Amino acid sequence: MQDATQNTATGGEGANNVDIAFTFFQGLVEKAVAFLPSVIGALIVLVIGLWVAGRIKKVVAAAFSRTGRIDDTLGGFLSSLVHYGLIALVLITTLGIFGVPTTSFAAIIGAAGLAIGLALQGTLGHVASGVMMLGFRPFDVGDFVEAAGVSGTVKHIGLFTTEMATVDNKKIIIPNGKIFDDVITNYAGYPTRRVDFVFGVSYGDDLNKAMDLIKSEVEKETRAKSDPEPVIAVDTLNNSSVDIICRVWVERSNYFPVKWALTKAVKERFDAEGVSIPFPCRTVYMENAA
The missing domain is CATH 3.30.70.100 (Alpha-Beta Plaits)
Structure with a gap:
C-alpha cells in the first residue's frame, strides 16, 4: 500500500515537471513569435541597406570619375567615406529595430570619434590638406613646383604625402600639411x-x-x-x-x-x-x- 502511494506521488511530480517544461517552452515560442517580425524587419533593413550603400558608393565614384576635375584618389576616398557613413547609419537603424537605444550608441560613436581625432590630429590634418589639394589642384602630376622649401617635379599626390623628384632626380616625400600651409610656386601653371x-x-x-x-x-x-x-x-x-x-x-x-x-x-x-x-x-x- 505504501509503495502504491509513493508511485502515485512520483507520477504526480513527473507530470508537474512536464507541465512546467511545456509552459516554459510555450512561453519561449510565444516570445519568439512576438519578436520574429522585428528580427525579420531588422534583417531586411540590414540586407537592403548594405546593398543600397554599395550601389550609392558606385554611383558616387562614377559621378566623380565623369567630372574629370576630381582626382581618382580623392574620388575613391570620398566615395568610400560615403559608403562607410551609410553602413554606420544602417547598423544604427538595425540596432534601433532590435530595441537598442540608438541615442546613447550615437553618443558613444561620437566620443570615440573625438578621441581618435585628437590622437590623430596631425595625420588627419595632412589628410585634410591632401583632400584640399586634390580638390583645388594647385598643381598636377608632372608640374615643376616649389613648395615647402623644395623644388622639383611632382610625381604623385596622395592623401597623406606628395612625392617630388628634384632636378638631379632625388626622391622627396613631403607631408601635405606642410605644402598646403606654405606658399606654392607652380612654374607650369601657365602655358x-x-x-x-x-x-x-x-x-x-x-x-x-x-x-x-x-x-x-x-x-x-x-x-x-x-x-x-x-x-x-x-x-x-x-x-x-x-x-x-x-x-x-x-x-x-x-x-x-x-x-x-x-x-x-x-x-x-x-x-x-x-x-x-x-x-x-x-x-x-x-x-x-x-
Whole structure:
C-alpha cells in the first residue's frame, strides 16, 4: 500500500515537471513569435541597406570619375567615406529595430570619434590638406613646383604625402600639411613663361649697336614669341658695366632651351662684332707720403 502511494506521488511530480517544461517552452515560442517580425524587419533593413550603400558608393565614384576635375584618389576616398557613413547609419537603424537605444550608441560613436581625432590630429590634418589639394589642384602630376622649401617635379599626390623628384632626380616625400600651409610656386601653371636676360657691356661700347645685336639674335630664335613683343632696354649703370635687359616670352617647355641658346648666341655675336663684356674692375688711388 505504501509503495502504491509513493508511485502515485512520483507520477504526480513527473507530470508537474512536464507541465512546467511545456509552459516554459510555450512561453519561449510565444516570445519568439512576438519578436520574429522585428528580427525579420531588422534583417531586411540590414540586407537592403548594405546593398543600397554599395550601389550609392558606385554611383558616387562614377559621378566623380565623369567630372574629370576630381582626382581618382580623392574620388575613391570620398566615395568610400560615403559608403562607410551609410553602413554606420544602417547598423544604427538595425540596432534601433532590435530595441537598442540608438541615442546613447550615437553618443558613444561620437566620443570615440573625438578621441581618435585628437590622437590623430596631425595625420588627419595632412589628410585634410591632401583632400584640399586634390580638390583645388594647385598643381598636377608632372608640374615643376616649389613648395615647402623644395623644388622639383611632382610625381604623385596622395592623401597623406606628395612625392617630388628634384632636378638631379632625388626622391622627396613631403607631408601635405606642410605644402598646403606654405606658399606654392607652380612654374607650369601657365602655358607661357618669360625669359629674362641681363647683358653687361662696357661703358665705351655703342649701346645702340649692342641692343641691335641682341634684337637680331632674338629674331633668329624661332621659339621666341613675337606676341608679347620682346623687350630690350638699358636697365642699370653698374660700377663696371652698363646692363641691358632682354625679356622674351616662350612656351614653358622651351624656357631653359631658349635661355641657354640665346645666352650663347649673344655672347658669340658680341665677340664677333667687337662688343666687350667687361670684367669687374676697381680704380686704386695711391698717395705719396711727403
